[in-house]
Amino acid sequence: MITETPxxxxxxxxxxxxxxxxxxxxxxxxxxxxxxxxxxxxxAFALLxxxxxxxxxxxxxxxxxxxPLHGVPLGFKDIIATAGLGTEYNSAIYxxxxxxxxxxxxxxxxxxxGIVLGKTVTCEFANRAPGPTTNPHxxxxxxxxxxxxxxxxxxxxxxxxALGTQTSGSVIRPASFCGVHGFxxxxxxxxxxxxxxxSGTLDTIGIYARCLDDIELYRAVLTDTRPVKxxxxxxxxxxxxVWLSPxxxxxxxxxxxxxxAMAASADRAGASVRKMELPPRFGQLNDAVRWISAYEGAxxxxxxxxxxxxxxxxxxxxxxxADGEACSPEQYRAxxxxxxxxxxxxxxxxxxxxxxxxxxxPGEAPLGLTHTGSAVFNGTFTALHAPCVSLPGYVGPTxxxxxxxxxxxxxxxxxxxxxxxxxxxxxxxxx
Numbered sequence: 001m002i003t004e005t006p007x008x009x010x011x012x013x014x015x016x017x018x019x020x021x022x023x024x025x026x027x028x029x030x031x032x033x034x035x036x037x038x039x040x041x042x043x044a045f046a047l048l049x050x051x052x053x054x055x056x057x058x059x060x061x062x063x064x065x066x067x068p069l070h071g072v073p074l075g076f077k078d079i080i081a082t083a084g085l086g087t088e089y090n091s092a093i094y095x096x097x098x099x100x101x102x103x104x105x106x107x108x109x110x111x112x113x114g115i116v117l118g119k120t121v122t123c124e125f126a127n128r129a130p131g132p133t134t135n136p137h138x139x140x141x142x143x144x145x146x147x148x149x150x151x152x153x154x155x156x157x158x159x160x161x162a163l164g165t166q167t168s169g170s171v172i173r174p175a176s177f178c179g180v181h182g183f184x185x186x187x188x189x190x191x192x193x194x195x196x197x198x199s200g201t202l203d204t205i206g207i208y209a210r211c212l213d214d215i216e217l218y219r220a221v222l223t224d225t226r227p228v229k230x231x232x233x234x235x236x237x238x239x240x241x242v243w244l245s246p247x248x249x250x251x252x253x254x255x256x257x258x259x260x261a262m263a264a265s266a267d268r269a270g271a272s273v274r275k276m277e278l279p280p281r282f283g284q285l286n287d288a289v290r291w292i293s294a295y296e297g298a299x300x301x302x303x304x305x306x307x308x309x310x311x312x313x314x315x316x317x318x319x320x321x322a323d324g325e326a327c328s329p330e331q332y333r334a335x336x337x338x339x340x341x342x343x344x345x346x347x348x349x350x351x352x353x354x355x356x357x358x359x360x361x362p363g364e365a366p367l368g369l370t371h372t373g374s375a376v377f378n379g380t381f382t383a384l385h386a387p388c389v390s391l392p393g394y395v396g397p398t399x400x401x402x403x404x405x406x407x408x409x410x411x412x413x414x415x416x417x418x419x420x421x422x423x424x425x426x427x428x429x430x431x
Contacts, residue, residue, distance in 0.1 A: 024071030067113025103194025120149030144174030145372030169375025171206030179401025252363030254396030269426035298324025
């Protein structure tokens with residue numbers, strides 16, 4: 001496992017720029033230097049735009065200003081449209097495609113003073129066919145997908161903040177495999193406008209960062225709200241439900257141990273920690289994600305499959321698209337009804353508990369780059385439209401990172417991050 005030189009957090013960068021200890025251009029150059037050193041191995045970026053990033057930094061310095069992301073370089077998953085900068089979806093169909101306008105999250109980032117540094121590698125159309133990105137801790141292993149490049153760029157110290165997306169497990173799983181903080185918001189809380197759609201029912205923007213404070217800072221920018229001070233020392237000890245899911249038998253070495261270690265630290269710090277079971281129908285939600293995303297994805301890619309079917313990878317063409325074309329409207333609607341029923345029932349869980357603790361991935365990142373690992377511990381919560389955060393800190397038997405996943409009540413994203421800060425502080429005290 002490679003030990004990375006930490007990139008300063010976004011909040012530390014903002015403080016240093018505010019104190020005139022460094023400039024926005026200094027930060028951009030530091031990121032580019034780090035990219036030059038690690039990119040030949042990690043291959044996290046689909047496209048870099050150094051000169052435009054430098055120009056943006058110079059303009060910020062000239063104009064001054066106090067935007068909440070003033071001078072912070074950003075990486076965007078390459079399904080997120082960036083005006084004047086290529087957005088190719090890791091698809092041969094879109095080679096050289098340059099959008100004329102920004103996605104909502106990019107526009108909000110620029111308005112806040114953020115600097116677009118480049119586009120990070122995605123699996124084809126944010127599905128399963130991977131790009132060339134490797135895990136920064138072991139180049140023989142996957143970084144996870146489909147937000148491969150964003151998670152890897154964060155873990156390699158290339159950028160202080162990056163965006164990904166999740167339709168099943170594409171934010172939380174890579175965060176776990178790469179050992180970084182990853183956050184998937186409640187469905188619909190962050191606008192998906194201008195981001196390539198697979199499933200309107202499931203697709204959700206996610207954030208990668210070096211700390212929870214940075215996630216809350218960026219979440220507030222993307223929702224056009226005021227950030228909440230997390231202040232873990234001022235929060236009461238939470239009520240924690242531990243749910244290993246019906247798929248615990250699929251956990252690899254270190255997976256359950258990571259959850260148990262977090263639960264034990266929380267218990268020692270005064271939290272109420274109890275194991276919980278959800279009704280058996282919750283075990284069907286991974287199937288719901290498969291068929292809902294396939295049914296909607298086959299229609300979202302109607303133009304591509306109609307005019308360029310031979311340029312779509314066999315993995316996507318014979319997988320999600322074929323499933324979507326075979327799925328009946330009745331089957332699709334039945335899974336939609338199941339998901340909505342479970343959402344209502346899951347809301348009620350938070351009358352008794354504050355947060356759910358569960359695996360973020362099956363364990364350490366698998367060897368090989370032809371697949372991105374299983375999302376078996378993620379799809380349930382994507383279907384539930386619940387906010388999720390992956391906390392790093394546990395190391396598996398071969399020295400690779402393993403995260404744990406915390407899940408909150410839908411629509412209460414800031415509260416989840418506050419509870420996550422409490423749990424992380426408790427865990428760090430016992431290490």
